Structure formats: C-alpha cells, structure tokens
Amino acid sequence: MKKKESSILNLCIGACITAMAFILFENCKVDVKNNPISKNIQKVEKLFGFVKAEHHFDTYNLGFDQNLGELLLNQGISWDSIVKLDDISSDIFSIRKFRAKKPFTLVREDECDAPVCVVYEPNKLTYVKYFVKDEVKVDVVKKDFDLVEESASGIIETSLWDAMVKSGLDIDIIDKMEDALASSVDFWHVEQGDEFKLVFERKYIDGKAVANGEILAAAYKDSRGEHHAVFFENEKYAGFYDLKGNPTRSTFLRSPLKNSRISSGFNLRRFHPIKKRRIPHYGTDYAAPQGTPIFSVADGVIERASFTRNNGYYVKIRHDNIHQTQYLHMKKFAPGIKKGVRVKQGQVIGQVGMTGLATGPHVCFRFWKHGKQVNHRRLNFPPKDPLPEEQMPEFLAQRDILISKLNSVYFPSEEQLIMGPALSEITTETNLPYEE
Ligand SMILES: [Zn+2]
Structure with missing residues (x-):
C-alpha cells in the first residue's frame, strides 16, 4: 500500500x-x-x-x-x-x-x-x-462527429510543408498524402512548381473542426507527370489505387520467414529477458531453426548489411520514401547481399541465427515508417494485384466522381485561399475557465 x-x-x-x-x-x-x-x-x-x-x-x-x-x-x-x-x-x-x-x-x-x-x-x-x-x-x-468532405491545393515554392501550411492544412494530412502516393512520388525531392490537390474528410463537433479524416483522392504534378491516388474499399482492403485500379502503395509480406512462430511481439512495455529491465521491443521476433532462409518482405535497396554488438549480423532495406525494414541476429548474409544492392520481394537475404543479443535462434524483424519503428502487424497492407475485374465498374464510378472533384479544386492565389485557418489554429483554441 x-x-x-x-x-x-x-x-x-x-x-x-x-x-x-x-x-x-x-x-x-x-x-x-x-x-x-x-x-x-x-x-x-x-x-x-x-x-x-x-x-x-x-x-x-x-x-x-x-x-x-x-x-x-x-x-x-x-x-x-x-x-x-x-x-x-x-x-x-x-x-x-x-x-x-x-x-x-x-x-x-x-x-x-x-x-x-x-x-x-x-x-x-x-x-x-x-x-x-x-x-x-x-x-x-x-464523441459523435460530423464527417465533412473538403478539398485543398497548393503549389510548392520552398517545401511541401510550407505549401501545405499555406493552404491551411495540418501536418498529419501531409503524412497521409505521402502515404497515398508513396510509390509514385519522390517526396524527398519535391521541386519548386510541383502542384498538389486533395479531397479529404474532416471531423467536426458542434461546427468546430477537431481532426482530419481520411484522404479520398490526391493528385500530384511534378516534372515527371501527374500522379493520382484514389481511395477505394472492398472486403479485403481499404486504401489507394491509381487510375487503372492498381494499388499505389508498395505491398509487404506479413513475415520474413516461412512457417515461423512469433516468439515476442512488438511491445513498448516489454520486460527484457537478458537485460532484466523494462525495455521497449520495437520489433517482432520470429523463432526458427538456425539456417532458415530469411527473405526481404518487399522490393528495395540494401542500406546496410553489417554487424553490431546488439543486432549481430543484420540487414536494413529501404523500400520506398517512407518504409524500411530491418532483420537482426542473422547467422550469415546470403551471397551478394551488401550495401547498395537491389533486392526483390521474397528474395533470400540471409539465414536465421542468434548473433548479437539473442537467447535463441530467431529473426528480430523491424518495420520503419517515416524513420520510426512501428508494429507492422497493425498496418493495413494493400494487395499485390490490381482490383479484380468484377470490382472495376464500381471502382471506375467512384474514381470518376473523385477525379472530377479534384479537377474542380483551384490553386490558391495570394488573395484567395481555398481553405480556412489551419487545423492547428482551430484546435488550440480553448474556453477553459482556469488556465495557468
Ligand atoms: Zn526482437
């Protein structure tokens, strides 16, 4: 007590x-x-x-x-x-x-x-x-909220962030747009003059914007052309497709091993078995016998294939502008696996071992999104294939509605801003009787 x-x-x-x-x-x-x-x-x-x-x-x-x-x-x-x-x-x-x-x-x-x-x-x-x-x-x-459909647009002068803020958009919408267009637009190298348009949802309570909802459609124009992402939902997946019904995001295999068992999940409050104290576990451990092949969960480029005291032999792969994956405690790398090499989804990159800080043979699989480690088992990965034929009429109908909405969005000029104040401005407002 x-x-x-x-x-x-x-x-x-x-x-x-x-x-x-x-x-x-x-x-x-x-x-x-x-x-x-x-x-x-x-x-x-x-x-x-x-x-x-x-x-x-x-x-x-x-x-x-x-x-x-x-x-x-x-x-x-x-x-x-x-x-x-x-x-x-x-x-x-x-x-x-x-x-x-x-x-x-x-x-x-x-x-x-x-x-x-x-x-x-x-x-x-x-x-x-x-x-x-x-x-x-x-x-x-x-709380109950009203979902309101809104639109926004911007032209990049300095950075995407500046353009978004100028258009009254909130930072999490930037993330969502990057996510929707991750495999077609290189958001690390946006250029002056690039344009974007968005149709998205906002949540309102008592007439006040309280949060952003999902993006319904996004268009981005850069020197390589125009890229689109259209939201569509079926029983398997809710996410973004290009104009032809191909998923716009790269897809990932659910696990880097075949027939493996999860021995320890992603857990921010895990008690570490070796260090005997609470240390977050930023990965998912898949136990398997030594020598079991480990494969890359998606196409990508090897960023690192090296050794540290804790990780043992490990590989880190960049898949697109947002996602990286990492595979720890390997026994050894597969032939040819080194920094700068391109790998395909499902390609063997090494073998299960217990190098570094490990109590038994397993691969500690880590999934990075925007430079942060996340629980990949909570993520909603798109299917590898385009939409099935029988769903195309429904998709095309929705696509056309959303694209015509995008087309009716104007670009902001100095005098005329499409949007109201930034969400961050709206939500910081407070009516509390006592404040420090
Ligand atoms: Zn682990």
Whole structure:
C-alpha cells in the first residue's frame, strides 16, 4: 500500500491551479446544498452525459509539476478511491496517462461535496469518465462527429510543408498524402512548381473542426507527370489505387520467414529477458531453426548489411520514401547481399541465427515508417494485384466522381485561399475557465 501511494504521489503531472480550486471548494456556500432541482426542464442539456442543471463542472488544464493523486485528494476524493482508480484504470485508460495541458473536469452533484466523476479529454474526439463516488469505475466515450468532405491545393515554392501550411492544412494530412502516393512520388525531392490537390474528410463537433479524416483522392504534378491516388474499399482492403485500379502503395509480406512462430511481439512495455529491465521491443521476433532462409518482405535497396554488438549480423532495406525494414541476429548474409544492392520481394537475404543479443535462434524483424519503428502487424497492407475485374465498374464510378472533384479544386492565389485557418489554429483554441 505504502509503495503504491508514494508512486501515485510521484505522478508528475497535476495542475498548478490546485490552490485556487481548493479555495473555491472551501468557500462555497452550504445553503446551496439542499436546493431542489427543477423537474420542469424541457430540453435536458448534458455535458459528458451528466445533466447540466443538476451538476457542477470545474475544468482545469493540467500543469507540468504537480501530481494527480495529491490534486484529487485536495478536491475531496478519498485516498482509497484514488488508489482503486489507479488500479482499475491501468488496463482501460490509466490516470497515469494524464498529460500536461490537456483539460480535465471535476463533476460534482453538489457544489460542496467531493466530485462524483473526473472527466479527462485526451483528444477532441474522446473523453474518459472516472467515477469516484460509490463504485469506482472507468468509461471511455467516443464523441459523435460530423464527417465533412473538403478539398485543398497548393503549389510548392520552398517545401511541401510550407505549401501545405499555406493552404491551411495540418501536418498529419501531409503524412497521409505521402502515404497515398508513396510509390509514385519522390517526396524527398519535391521541386519548386510541383502542384498538389486533395479531397479529404474532416471531423467536426458542434461546427468546430477537431481532426482530419481520411484522404479520398490526391493528385500530384511534378516534372515527371501527374500522379493520382484514389481511395477505394472492398472486403479485403481499404486504401489507394491509381487510375487503372492498381494499388499505389508498395505491398509487404506479413513475415520474413516461412512457417515461423512469433516468439515476442512488438511491445513498448516489454520486460527484457537478458537485460532484466523494462525495455521497449520495437520489433517482432520470429523463432526458427538456425539456417532458415530469411527473405526481404518487399522490393528495395540494401542500406546496410553489417554487424553490431546488439543486432549481430543484420540487414536494413529501404523500400520506398517512407518504409524500411530491418532483420537482426542473422547467422550469415546470403551471397551478394551488401550495401547498395537491389533486392526483390521474397528474395533470400540471409539465414536465421542468434548473433548479437539473442537467447535463441530467431529473426528480430523491424518495420520503419517515416524513420520510426512501428508494429507492422497493425498496418493495413494493400494487395499485390490490381482490383479484380468484377470490382472495376464500381471502382471506375467512384474514381470518376473523385477525379472530377479534384479537377474542380483551384490553386490558391495570394488573395484567395481555398481553405480556412489551419487545423492547428482551430484546435488550440480553448474556453477553459482556469488556465495557468
Ligand atoms: Zn526482437
């Protein structure tokens, strides 16, 4: 218990407004307590699912240097409930995940009593309710939003980023466009005068843009010509195709070995068996006997075929402007595998071993996207082949609608911007009563 308590007290998140809130809590008048609640409310207005007229809401922004346990304690929540909450929330949405600068709201039934619920808003689309009065429990709620189709365009003067921002676009739309066009456009070498157009979705709550949705169509014009990506969804895959129905993204094999067993998955909280401490595992381990052939999961160019103390013999391959893969602990490389060599999907690049930091023969497979290691088993890879014949009429119909939408998008000129303010500007706006 002692250990648990001190660990909660050590949560360095908290808010700098505790003192102020505490005074408010202390000063409230007792006579409000027994106010009868009007039963004749016609339209029941709710906030976070609580009837507005029957509850009191105090919203705070978390600051950097205070701990949450202390803060809740100061608000009249019992230590027992806080410990229980810490425990129960850990599998759902841990109170330890509260982040500075994110709003949370204390909900009271009575102005003078302890809160019945703490509501945390990790993003504009979700809130998490921590009930602390009778039964301690956690409820994650996804808000309803309106999906609105929008368009944007830009001409590159300095960088793609500048052009996007000038067009009122958010950084994650840049990523999505790069993703959609990854195999046809070289986004590492964009040039002045390149043009892009997009049709995409935005999520709105109460008329305010809160997040970007998916790109529906993208066109990019560079010195090599015009490239298109059109969104289409069938039972196997939801993603991008070119105008002829070929997937625009390169595809990847699900695993670098045949008939292998996953011995350890991608896990950011893994306990390391050799180092005996918590070290994130940025790869997926496939166990197989020594000497089992390892193949490249996609076409690409070998960036590295070398040795380090931890990785042992390993190979790293670049597949396109976004994706790289890496294969660790090899026994040896296949003949001819060295830096700069082109490989095909399915080509053998080495053999399973246990060189470097490994307890048994396996390949630690790592998948890099935009220079960051991600869990490839969560990614949605396109099929290798074009759309089947019988789906073409449906695809072509959708393609034509989307392309005509793209064609009706104008390029921004100095006077006339197609879009409103950047999403980042919209979402930083805040109406919180207390701010540091
Ligand atoms: Zn591994």
